[in-house]
Amino acid sequence: QSALTQPPSASGSPGQSVAISCTGTSSDVGGYNYVSWYQQHPGKAPKLIIYEVTKRPSGVPDRFSGSKSGNTASLTVSGLQSEDEADYYCSSYVGSTDFYVFGTGTKVTVL
Amino acid sequence: EVQLVESGGGLVQPGGSLRLSCAGSGFTFSTYWMYWVRQAPGQGLVWVSRIRGDGITISYADSVKGRFTISRDNARNTLYLQMNNLRAEDTALYYCARVGVGVSAVDIWGQGTMVTVSS
Numbered sequence: 496q497s498a499l500t501q502p503p504s505a506s507g508s509p510g511q512s513v514a515i516s517c518t519g520t521s522s523d524v525g526g527y528n529y530v531s532w533y534q535q536h537p538g539k540a541p542k543l544i545i546y547e548v549t550k551r552p553s554g555v556p557d558r559f560s561g562s563k564s565g566n567t568a569s570l571t572v573s574g575l576q577s578e579d580e581a582d583y584y585c586s587s588y589v590g591s592t593d594f595y596v597f598g599t600g601t602k603v604t605v606l
Numbered sequence: 607e608v609q610l611v612e613s614g615g616g617l618v619q620p621g622g623s624l625r626l627s628c629a630g631s632g633f634t635f636s637t638y639w640m641y642w643v644r645q646a647p648g649q650g651l652v653w654v655s656r657i658r659g660d661g662i663t664i665s666y667a668d669s670v671k672g673r674f675t676i677s678r679d680n681a682r683n684t685l686y687l688q689m690n691n692l693r694a695e696d697t698a699l700y701y702c703a704r705v706g707v708g709v710s711a712v713d714i715w716g717q718g719t720m721v722t723v724s725s
Contacts, residue, residue, distance in 0.1 A: 496668065498650065531711035533651070540701060540718060541651065546711035584651050586711070594665045600650040 496589055499524065499598035506604040507575045515601045517568040517585030523596060525566035529588035532561060532570045536581045544583075545570060572603070580605045608632035608714055610702045615719030622692050622723070628685040628702030628716055636660070636680035639705040641712065642687050644698035644721075654700070655687065670696075692723045 500518040507513040517524065517532075524530055530548045533541035543552055545561035548568060558573045568587070572579050585598035614626040628640070642654040655666045655676040664676055675688040685702055699718040706713035 529710050533712070535651075540715035541712070542715075543709075543711050543713050546709050552709070552713065586651075586653075588710075592665070592668075594656070594667065595653045597651045597653065 496592055496594070496596045499585055499587060499596055501583075501585060501598040501601045503599070504602045504604065506606055507572075508606045509575055509577065511575050512571060512573045513575060513603060514572075515570045515583055515585075515603070517570070517587075517598045519566050519568075519587055519596070521566060522591050523566075523587040523589045524563065524568050524585075526590055527588045528563070529595075530561070530563060530568040531586045532559075533584045533586065534579075534581045535584065541584065575605050577605050579603060608704075610704060610714055610716035612700065612702045612716045612719035615700065615721045617722045617724065618692055619725050620693060620723055623688070623690045624692065624721060626687040626689065626700055626702075626719055626721070628687075630683045630685070630702075630704070633704070633714075635678075635683040638707070640678060640685045641703040641705060642676065642685075643701045643703050643712075643715075644696075645701070645718075646695075646698040649698075652698075656705075657685070689721070692721075694723050697721060697723045 532545040535541040548563045549561045612628045641656040657676045673691045677686045701718045702716040703712040704714040
């Protein structure tokens, strides 16, 4: 199972918005609403920020939002803050393997 | 406090074996799907294996099938990963992770244990 495709990097100034795409196939992203997003700061374990495409765990700011269209899911971070500078990974359930796959990861830089 | 603590990592020669452990606390361990996720130095996250709460349903990434075995001891609140015939490409930080009930995603991560395969 190949990794889902994410852009290697994205950036924005404080207060701006940045969107990260996560492209898969109809066998994963497009076929199921089990897309999640994780934030990882250097040297730290990942942190769940979006699950089931659009849902936010308690404690995650509403600046983070998720969506999906066809085989591509997206994470939008609005009102960028310095602490949002991190690596972001998407993940999706894969029906054909009954397992999961991560995206390639996107490094977000706050300018 | 809900917590996962991994142990058992280290340096091993190619072809060798290692068993990782993950101790869970602060939650009813037996009711949760548990996962192993790894991250090679400077690289992305990769799902390795998962096991249902009762230990009956198990899945593996193709890259580890036939070499790694996931198991759990619910009486000890502990998850295991037996890794055999290790290769250089298995070198990574191995995270233990819990999938939340009604969340369908990992809500709790351990701090990771490093496995280095090298001669």
